[in-house]
Amino acid sequence: MEINRKSPASVAPTTRTGETSRAEAPKQKPLTVRDGFETRGARPNNFVDRPTGRPAAPAGSVPASAFAFGSSNVAVKPDANKVVDAKKVDPSQPKPKPSGDPVIAVIDGGVDFKHTDLDDAMWTNPGEVAGDGIDNDGNGVKDDIHGFNVGTGGGDPFKGDGTDHGTHVAGIIAAEDNGEGNTGIAAGKAKILSVGGLYDGADLLTNFERSVDYLVNLKTEQGVNIRAANASFGNTYRSPADQERWTAAVQKLADADILLVAATANGNGSNMNNVADMPANIDLPNVITIASMDKNNDKLARFSSHGDKVVDLAAVGEDVLSTVPGNKWEEMSGTSMATPTVAATAARMFAENPDLTAVQVRDLLIKTVEQDADLKGKVITGGKLDIEAAIQAAKDTVVAKPEQPAVATR
Numbered sequence: 001m002e003i004n005r006k007s008p009a010s011v012a013p014t015t016r017t018g019e020t021s022r023a024e025a026p027k028q029k030p031l032t033v034r035d036g037f038e039t040r041g042a043r044p045n046n047f048v049d050r051p052t053g054r055p056a057a058p059a060g061s062v063p064a065s066a067f068a069f070g071s072s073n074v075a076v077k078p079d080a081n082k083v084v085d086a087k088k089v090d091p092s093q094p095k096p097k098p099s100g101d102p103v104i105a106v107i108d109g110g111v112d113f114k115h116t117d118l119d120d121a122m123w124t125n126p127g128e129v130a131g132d133g134i135d136n137d138g139n140g141v142k143d144d145i146h147g148f149n150v151g152t153g154g155g156d157p158f159k160g161d162g163t164d165h166g167t168h169v170a171g172i173i174a175a176e177d178n179g180e181g182n183t184g185i186a187a188g189k190a191k192i193l194s195v196g197g198l199y200d201g202a203d204l205l206t207n208f209e210r211s212v213d214y215l216v217n218l219k220t221e222q223g224v225n226i227r228a229a230n231a232s233f234g235n236t237y238r239s240p241a242d243q244e245r246w247t248a249a250v251q252k253l254a255d256a257d258i259l260l261v262a263a264t265a266n267g268n269g270s271n272m273n274n275v276a277d278m279p280a281n282i283d284l285p286n287v288i289t290i291a292s293m294d295k296n297n298d299k300l301a302r303f304s305s306h307g308d309k310v311v312d313l314a315a316v317g318e319d320v321l322s323t324v325p326g327n328k329w330e331e332m333s334g335t336s337m338a339t340p341t342v343a344a345t346a347a348r349m350f351a352e353n354p355d356l357t358a359v360q361v362r363d364l365l366i367k368t369v370e371q372d373a374d375l376k377g378k379v380i381t382g383g384k385l386d387i388e389a390a391i392q393a394a395k396d397t398v399v400a401k402p403e404q405p406a407v408a409t410r
């Protein structure tokens with residue numbers, strides 16, 4: 001099944017670049033960023049070799065006061081990650097019910113929200129006035145129009161490291177069906193909320209916690225229809241305390257009914273079954289973990305890890321064409337690219353039936369996989385993403401509502 005947006009007819013030939021070195025797919029392991037930055041030669045130095053998942057933040061580069069969440073960018077305890085600056089909420093007031101297009105949060109390097117293939121696909125914060133330097137909606141972040149920069153604490157997600165990666169991931173989900181570049185699987189059916197700056201400021205875990213707090217606050221207090229978060233990142237965390245923090249943050253997403261779509265490692269065939277790979281291997285029902293198929297959707301991609309106790313399914317993540325900053329498109333490879341195909345399919349499913357929960361969508365994604373003998377013993381389901389079957393399964397859950405009996409008004 002062709003599931004990539006690589007139809008030659010949809011590709012602007014003059015904008016395709018970076019094809020020469022794709023064969024250089026990920027070599028480092030573990031890679032925190034789950035794709036082949038090697039393919040582009042633009043990988044920031046601090047993406048490489050971070051065995052603890054804790055890139056050193058440039059000392060003093062980010063003042064603690066710049067953060068909306070937490071009290072410091074070092075030695076943050078779990079309890080410190082509260083939304084400290086958000087306005088007081090009157091608990092007697094009813095919470096707004098999320099509605100509208102499903103919003104998919106891309107927690108990553110920032111998305112180029114001005115990209116011509118993404119600008120109409122971005123979530124826009126209805127409670128925020130752009131550029132006035134005021135936190136109009138009182139969520140603790142000034143001018144957070146299209147998302148949040150967890151690295152700086154500011155409202156401009158498109159700053160810092162990994163913007164090519166984040167922009168690529170976003171395009172796989174929702175690049176516009178506009179006759180240029182690629183078309184995202186959920187084009188026109190979902191909005192992208194960029195939580196950028198994941199590789200700036202604090203360490204990955206702390207930044208993830210802050211990202212979660214931002215998203216959960218938006219959903220529960222403001223009714224933003226955040227249905228899934230894409231996690232094309234991860235690393236091994238051996239400390240039980242760190243593992244607890246990861247799990248607590250993902251539990252917060254679960255409590256807010258947000259699906260976490262997580263990439264397994266690019267470990268060149270490594271087995272992740274007994275590895276504390278966070279957040280991919282967290283055993284919560286709102287987490288679905290993805291390995292990468294090759295470009296033919298035939299076998300696991302050679303760069304992908306696997307694990308028949310921890311990885312749910314596989315999806316194509318090799319040579320995927322998508323958006324990169326500056327109105328360009330490139331092909332990239334990695335579990336980072338496989339993961340947003342699943343997040344986008346989930347978005348389509350939420351669009352078909354907004355009453356589905358994150359856990360229900362996860363279950364349907366798993367039940368509708370296409371079995372593949374090459375995946376036996378490699379992933380839990382022994383199967384790969386079947387986009388059409390998953391969307392159809394979501395459609396099939398829609399129960400025709402009986403007509404309301406007419407009530408005579410007097």
Ligand SMILES: [Ca+2]
Pocket residue numbers: 128135136137138139140141142143144
């Ligand atoms: Ca705000």
Ligand SMILES: [Ca+2]
Pocket residue numbers: 128129130131132133134135136142143144
């Ligand atoms: Ca503002």
Ligand SMILES: [Ca+2]
Pocket residue numbers: 117175176177178179180181182183184
């Ligand atoms: Ca397009």
Ligand SMILES: [Ca+2]
Pocket residue numbers: 297298299372373374
């Ligand atoms: Ca096969």
